[in-house]
Amino acid sequence: MSSDLHSALLTWYRCHKRELPWRGERDPYKVLLSEVLLQQTRAGQAIPYYHRFLQRFPTLEALAQAEQEAVLQVWQGCGYYTRARNLHRLAQQVVAAEGTLPTTVQGLRALPGIGPYTAAAVASIAFGEPVAAVDGNVRRVLSRLFAWEHPTPKQVQETADALLSATNAHPGDWNQALMELGATICTPQNPGCGGCPVAAFCRGKASPGRYPAAKVRKQKSLELVALVLQGPAGVYLERRQGPVLGGLWGVPMEEGPGALERLLARFGLDSAELLGPVHHEFTHRKLHIRVYRAPWMAGENPLHRPLSRLDQKILALAGAGPAHLV
Ligand code: SF4
Structure with a gap:
């Protein structure tokens, strides 16, 4: 054979x-x-x-x-x-x-x-x-x-x-x-x-x-908050850490209870406008992100930084994605 x-x-x-x-x-x-x-x-x-x-x-x-x-x-x-x-x-x-x-x-x-x-x-x-x-x-x-x-x-x-x-x-x-x-x-x-x-x-x-029998894939669900700090020159971006998106750039993000409060405190803000949800999947993780926006003076054009699809989605929701700023 x-x-x-x-x-x-x-x-x-x-x-x-x-x-x-x-x-x-x-x-x-x-x-x-x-x-x-x-x-x-x-x-x-x-x-x-x-x-x-x-x-x-x-x-x-x-x-x-x-x-x-x-x-x-x-x-x-x-x-x-x-x-x-x-x-x-x-x-x-x-x-x-x-x-x-x-x-x-x-x-x-x-x-x-x-x-x-x-x-x-x-x-x-x-x-x-x-x-x-x-x-x-x-x-x-x-x-x-x-x-x-x-x-x-x-x-x-x-x-x-x-x-x-x-x-x-x-x-x-x-x-x-x-x-x-x-x-x-x-x-x-x-x-x-x-x-x-x-x-x-x-x-x-x-x-x-x-053949072969399907493997059960476990996906963990995570709740996050993202804050788009937006000004005339663009948005505030920071370098991401960690194994998944490390080295890329993105908007500030926090996970879990009190995430919004922590983000606001970090930037000395009292409030931010809720724009809506963004959902994103990685192989083992499902992210549910509430996206907020607040005005900010210093910002940059996201076109100049490597961004993940996740951050592109968040910025698009805020009308601040690379395509909006070309
Ligand atoms: S199961 Fe795959 S290898 Fe077997 S006949 Fe069908 S296509 Fe070909």
């Missing part, structure tokens, strides 16, 4: 793969950038960021020399900003040491923000190392092919490794073929089994929705 499955998938991949700017790319820096983007962003949405990033930072050296704020500005709107901060640190670390990216999974794993999937993807695509890259797409495809409801990470990795070692194709092509199948045909909802190149080998195709 194995060699038939391989040739069915590879033939399909060669004919039907999506045209993406990083397809066929072997330059390690560009491969790395595409894989970091694809960690949490769909291919279609990642394309403009990929071009923008390379235009601004065409090499690892150029990225290493940049200010973190400039990197975040290019990443603005793409979300999961830890990726951009880590990529920047990685560039500085590599350039300060040997100057080029490590060529093996082991070497890549030691770099900031590089997990097992990204290391395997870069090592296989850019350097031809025969290692299986297992992401969510590959886990889903294999679970369906072998009708696994509750696959363990070890089971998935070992099967992916065994499949990879049985192909003569370039390891990067094989990895990308499996991922492409998961991204375009064996999708989470309504997989296209009728047009699937490996349907003949699939044990789960009678009820693909069963």
Whole structure:
């Protein structure tokens, strides 16, 4: 079965793969950038960021020399900003040491923000190392092919490794073929089994929705208050801290009981005008934000700062978003 499955998938991949700017790319820096983007962003949405990033930072050296704020500005709107901060640190670390990216999974794993999937993807695509890259797409495809409801990470990795070692194709092509199948045909909802190149080998195709069983995702709800301090020159912005939005800029915000009072006291204000609610979701958090506005003398144009989508929404509600101040 194995060699038939391989040739069915590879033939399909060669004919039907999506045209993406990083397809066929072997330059390690560009491969790395595409894989970091694809960690949490769909291919279609990642394309403009990929071009923008390379235009601004065409090499690892150029990225290493940049200010973190400039990197975040290019990443603005793409979300999961830890990726951009880590990529920047990685560039500085590599350039300060040997100057080029490590060529093996082991070497890549030691770099900031590089997990097992990204290391395997870069090592296989850019350097031809025969290692299986297992992401969510590959886990889903294999679970369906072998009708696994509750696959363990070890089971998935070992099967992916065994499949990879049985192909003569370039390891990067094989990895990308499996991922492409998961991204375009064996999708989470309504997989296209009728047009699937490996349907003949699939044990789960009678009820693909069963494989793998859905994981329960817990989302915490948080109540916050945001204060837009607005003046003739723009709005008051401050640099955010913390792992999610650290390094980006935004309006003052507080969480929990007494949040508004704390914000008013911080800026010596008696009151502020309630503008309305903004809702925003991160992977594990649902934010419900009451947005207030008060007049303020000192302010700046938010166009000049890297802002998260969350802050763009808040500023838009106040009529003070970048688009309002162009
Ligand atoms: S036949 Fe259906 S479930 Fe099986 S791999 Fe293809 S798309 Fe996925």
